[in-house]
Amino acid sequence: MDKVVRYHTINRRSFLKKGALSGALMISFPVWKCLAARDPEALLASDPAALSILDKEDLRKLLEVCLSRGGEFAEIYFERTVSNSISLDEEKISAATRGLDMGVGFRVLQGEKTGYAFSDDLDLAKLKEAAETAALIASGQTTEKPKNFTPLSPPQYYQVKVSPDTIASKAKADLLIKANAVARVFDKRITQVGVSFSDISKKIMIANSEGLYVEDTQTLSRLGVNCAALEGSNRSMGYESKAGTYGFEHFDLSLAEDFGRKAAEMAIRMLPAEDAPAGEFPVVIAAGFGGIFFHEAIGHSLEADGIRKKTSCFHDKLGQPIASEVVTLADDGTYKGAWGAVNVDDEGSTGQNTILIDKGICSAFLQDRLNAKLMKMKQTGNGRRQSYQHYPIPRMTNTYLHPGESLPEDIVKSVDTGLYIAKIGGGNVQPTTGRFVFSVTEGYLIEAGKVTRPLKGIMLMGSGQEVLKNITMVGNDLLVIGGGSCGKDGQSKPVGFGNPTLKVAKITVGGKKA
Amino acid sequence: MDYRKIGEDIVKKAIKGGADEAEAVIEHIKEFNVSVRKGDVETLKKSVSKGLGLRVFINKQLGFSYTSDLSPESLEETVKKTVELARITEAKPWQGLPDFGPQPLAELALHDPELATVSDEKKIGIAREVERIALAQDKRITNSEGGFFSDAERIAGLFNSKGISYTLQETRCSFGAYVIAGEGDNMQGGGWSSSKRYFKELEPVEQVAKTAAQRAVEMLGARPVETKKVPVVFDRYAAPAFWMGVLSALNGDAAFRKTTFMSDMLKKQVASPLVTIHDDPTRPRFVASGPFDGEGNVTRKNTILEKGVLKMFFYDSQTARKAGVKVNTIARRGGYKSGPSAGFICVIVENGEEDPASLLKDLKEGLLVTSMRGTGTDVTTGAFSVGCSGFWILDGAKAFPVDGVTLGGTTLDLLKNIDKLANDLDLRGSLNSPSFRVTEITVGGKKT
Ligand SMILES: [Zn+2]
Numbered sequence: 001m002d003k004v005v006r007y008h009t010i011n012r013r014s015f016l017k018k019g020a021l022s023g024a025l026m027i028s029f030p031v032w033k034c035l036a037a038r039d040p041e042a043l044l045a046s047d048p049a050a051l052s053i054l055d056k057e058d059l060r061k062l063l064e065v066c067l068s069r070g071g072e073f074a075e076i077y078f079e080r081t082v083s084n085s086i087s088l089d090e091e092k093i094s095a096a097t098r099g100l101d102m103g104v105g106f107r108v109l110q111g112e113k114t115g116y117a118f119s120d121d122l123d124l125a126k127l128k129e130a131a132e133t134a135a136l137i138a139s140g141q142t143t144e145k146p147k148n149f150t151p152l153s154p155p156q157y158y159q160v161k162v163s164p165d166t167i168a169s170k171a172k173a174d175l176l177i178k179a180n181a182v183a184r185v186f187d188k189r190i191t192q193v194g195v196s197f198s199d200i201s202k203k204i205m206i207a208n209s210e211g212l213y214v215e216d217t218q219t220l221s222r223l224g225v226n227c228a229a230l231e232g233s234n235r236s237m238g239y240e241s242k243a244g245t246y247g248f249e250h251f252d253l254s255l256a257e258d259f260g261r262k263a264a265e266m267a268i269r270m271l272p273a274e275d276a277p278a279g280e281f282p283v284v285i286a287a288g289f290g291g292i293f294f295h296e297a298i299g300h301s302l303e304a305d306g307i308r309k310k311t312s313c314f315h316d317k318l319g320q321p322i323a324s325e326v327v328t329l330a331d332d333g334t335y336k337g338a339w340g341a342v343n344v345d346d347e348g349s350t351g352q353n354t355i356l357i358d359k360g361i362c363s364a365f366l367q368d369r370l371n372a373k374l375m376k377m378k379q380t381g382n383g384r385r386q387s388y389q390h391y392p393i394p395r396m397t398n399t400y401l402h403p404g405e406s407l408p409e410d411i412v413k414s415v416d417t418g419l420y421i422a423k424i425g426g427g428n429v430q431p432t433t434g435r436f437v438f439s440v441t442e443g444y445l446i447e448a449g450k451v452t453r454p455l456k457g458i459m460l461m462g463s464g465q466e467v468l469k470n471i472t473m474v475g476n477d478l479l480v481i482g483g484g485s486c487g488k489d490g491q492s493k494p495v496g497f498g499n500p501t502l503k504v505a506k507i508t509v510g511g512k513k514a
Numbered sequence: 515m516d517y518r519k520i521g522e523d524i525v526k527k528a529i530k531g532g533a534d535e536a537e538a539v540i541e542h543i544k545e546f547n548v549s550v551r552k553g554d555v556e557t558l559k560k561s562v563s564k565g566l567g568l569r570v571f572i573n574k575q576l577g578f579s580y581t582s583d584l585s586p587e588s589l590e591e592t593v594k595k596t597v598e599l600a601r602i603t604e605a606k607p608w609q610g611l612p613d614f615g616p617q618p619l620a621e622l623a624l625h626d627p628e629l630a631t632v633s634d635e636k637k638i639g640i641a642r643e644v645e646r647i648a649l650a651q652d653k654r655i656t657n658s659e660g661g662f663f664s665d666a667e668r669i670a671g672l673f674n675s676k677g678i679s680y681t682l683q684e685t686r687c688s689f690g691a692y693v694i695a696g697e698g699d700n701m702q703g704g705g706w707s708s709s710k711r712y713f714k715e716l717e718p719v720e721q722v723a724k725t726a727a728q729r730a731v732e733m734l735g736a737r738p739v740e741t742k743k744v745p746v747v748f749d750r751y752a753a754p755a756f757w758m759g760v761l762s763a764l765n766g767d768a769a770f771r772k773t774t775f776m777s778d779m780l781k782k783q784v785a786s787p788l789v790t791i792h793d794d795p796t797r798p799r800f801v802a803s804g805p806f807d808g809e810g811n812v813t814r815k816n817t818i819l820e821k822g823v824l825k826m827f828f829y830d831s832q833t834a835r836k837a838g839v840k841v842n843t844i845a846r847r848g849g850y851k852s853g854p855s856a857g858f859i860c861v862i863v864e865n866g867e868e869d870p871a872s873l874l875k876d877l878k879e880g881l882l883v884t885s886m887r888g889t890g891t892d893v894t895t896g897a898f899s900v901g902c903s904g905f906w907i908l909d910g911a912k913a914f915p916v917d918g919v920t921l922g923g924t925t926l927d928l929l930k931n932i933d934k935l936a937n938d939l940d941l942r943g944s945l946n947s948p949s950f951r952v953t954e955i956t957v958g959g960k961k962t
Contacts, residue, residue: 090606094576095576095578095603096577096602096603097577097578098579099580099851100582100583101582102582113556116561118563119561119562120582130561137558192773228771228773235894235895236894273895278741278920278956278958279958279960280959389563430703432694432701433917435887435917435918437888437901456892456897457899458899459920461919461920463918508918508919508960509920509958510919510922511899511920511922512898512899512924512956513922514743514958
């Protein structure tokens with residue numbers, strides 16, 4: 001594309017469109033291509049190259065090279081990621097894939113400047129070359145020396161008892177077969193069922209010139225079921241998924257059975273969907289998926305890079321009311337087992353629970369090292385990067401709205417004519433204007449305080465500044481979910497989100513019926 | 515490294531290791547990226563990366579794996595694992611390598627040998643210059659996300675057990691800027707860039723800078739309108755997002771499974787007779803061209819829509835075999851980390867006859883869309899809804915900028931109701947379209 005697009009995107013469901021083309025402006029799920037390696041730890045241990053990079057004397061020398069031109073700060077990021085995926089399609093286990101990504105990234109900071117280089121060749125001479133390239137961002141003599149390492153043992157926010165990477169493919173395949181069987185028999189109108197299990201085991205090591213040394217293993221697992229239904233000329237989709245920083249113990253046959261049924265139910269429910277209306281309406285967003293709404297409406301606009309550069313519409317709003325009083329919003333890297341949880345972020349800062357909006361008042365920004373230093377603020381554990389090929393930038397982890405007092409059914413009852421949003425497919429935002437959109441994959445009409453007919457083609461659009469003030473009711477039923485991938489500056493990253501049932505008094509709905 | 519040797523060797527090793535058929539894809543990419551903000555270098559990134567993807571078939575069972583580690587031990591391991599993976603899966607009769615073998619490749623001149631001689635200082639200078647000129651264009655421009663220059667040289671190889679052994683060397687370079695106009699709650703961003711195979715063919719810095727600045731300034735004060743049905747013009751830079759949605763519905767396998775609203779539309783009139791669409795990746799020197807596709811098929815010009823009649827769905831060789839159709843397969847591939855899938859490579863919606871101004875001239879009231887926030891099309895249901903920005907049109911002229919509105923309808927209705935197609939095609943990427951007009955779309959805005 002020739003247009004420079006500054007939209008941040010999120011998409012929960014592109015995996016549904018197997019074989020279809022990805023949208024121009026949508027970032028899709030990471031394509032997880034990998035194998036059921038029987039024992040990744042053994043694989044790591046048997047990899048001499050991976051071990052040599054962990055030699056602290058080499059690391060110190062490489063940091064010296066990074067600082068040789070006068071850089072103020074240097075950092076080495078080593079990554080070894082094994083990804084596995086197995087999928088079922090047309091009643092058969094159709095693909096099993098494996099991937100290995102390994103390399104080392106070098107970052108040198110000086111003032112507002114970042115120098116970055118990486119190598120996927122772990123030969124010390126090649127690493128030195130990359131360190132020299134990163135060093136070039138500065139031009140002068142060495143001023144800083146790397147400090148002695150103090151190893152950090154990170155807190156544990158992942159819920160992993162059994163690494164999915166150690167599980168035989170058969171056990172994963174059984175989940176897929178179960179979900180498929182249940183979905184297929186649910187209703188004759190179910191015509192397609194796809195199921196997949198994917199997992200990622202990412203071992204990272206971060207060492208920097210301030211003496212930080214930390215190792216961490218991030219594990220992500222995801223089971224997804226999707227169904228297509230057909231009746232006459234009516235078509236619909238249904239899906240269900242569970243995703244988190246989970247071990248394999250979080251997935252079993254009864255879960256697969258449950259998801260197979262739920263995905264099929266959704267597809268059947270949506271078959272008779274009617275055209276959505278257009279215009280301004282009150283909208284009730286169900287617990288879980290509404291987190292995408294906050295991710296787009298406000299989350300990206302509170303990332304410190306846009307704040308520092310004053311390119312975000314919220315750059316001067318710290319301490320000021322930006323939402324109604326029922327809104328307390330957290331970005332929580334410590335939420336146990338959540339998809340976006342981080343023991344440490346990708347620059348070695350421990351995960352944190354940051355209140356971004358406190359009863360309507362803007363109370364914090366999402367900080368990484370570079371921006372926190374330049375803004376003289378504290379790091380918040382939000383420096384994240386896609387891989388060793390990227391430098392860290394401020395990113396969300398798990399963004400969710402704190403629960404309120406209302407009962408979910410009372411929230412629906414309070415709406416005379418409006419929309420009920422059950423599932424959201426994806427969205428994007430332009431932080432400069434705060435304008436965001438998101439597309440609804442499961443939505444219904446609310447008539448006289450009751451959820452009635454299913455609707456298709458619902459798009460919601462608004463501006464963060466306006467819509468946050470229009471949130472009038474918040475339920476007591478917080479649900480945090482995962483599986484989404486957020487795209488920013490060409491980097492994609494898993495993020496979690498959540499919300500209790502909530503009501504937006506008015507928002508623009510894009511439908512067909514004027 | 516001798517990538518051809520690595521590729522051919524690993525294919526042989528996979529066959530020896532038990533595969534019936536094997537295919538390897540290798541990539542080696544050298545990249546340079548610089549971003550400049552308010553005159554200073556903000557980030558400088560240089561890298562060389564490489565990787566290999568291996569696809570094997572055993573008794574029509576599929577295994578795939580990739581690795582960024584090309585050491586002999588790692589490749590040995592990759593072969594072993596991939597063969598194991600194939601054995602886990604179940605056979606599907608249509609699975610396997612394409613039927614075609616090696617074919618002569620066209621010389622498309624996609625590599626600029628001069629690019630390697632351009633100094634980092636020169637590239638940084640361009641990034642600095644494009645931002646500087648954009649910032650200086652208008653007093654209302656207040657801030658900047660910066661200027662950038664990036665380039666890449668890529669060596670790609672595709673090797674399979676049917677004798678295909680292709681390598682390709684290509685370059686790409688681009689630069690641009692993104693600036694911000696206005697202040698406080700009235701800020702608008704605008705950006706523009708130029709992307710070419712050859713350094714010398716990049717558009718003038720001044721032209722790119724001016725476009726970026728204009729795109730920010732002209733949107734100042736943008737506001738929603740009231741909900742109503744009006745004629746809508748998609749300008750040539752907003753149009754590709756719309757066509758992306760339409761093309762997404764033309765996946766051959768989805769049509770076979772009847773999961774797209776286009777399933778039963780082959781050879782039918784799906785759009786206005788004004789619309790003819792080709793996939794043509796064969797233009798020499800063009801940024802979206804390529805001599806072979808993701809499965810090693812030579813590329814050619816294909817007709818997707820002719821005078822509004824749907825002429826083809828997209829198939830790769832496996833989905834074509836499954837559906838029992840004989841077509842020119844087009845396989846996309848997103849790099850060494852994934853296998854091939856059906857899709858287009860370089861789509862051109864052919865020019866119409868109208869002067870672009872005439873699309874607005876006879877409108878009493880309407881919307882000119884200059885930017886879309888998504889593709890709009892729901893591939894399953896065919897419902898169309900999307901957020902957009904642009905200009906409100908009154909009596910044939912731009913009245914004020916519009917943002918925060920939605921478009922709602924049905925994709926097939928939109929396609930059929932295209933009543934004017936302009937002659938302003940500007941080939942810039944993998945999806946190109948002239949401006950076009952739709953007689954009526956619901957614009958969702960403030961009140962009901
Ligand atoms: Zn995002």
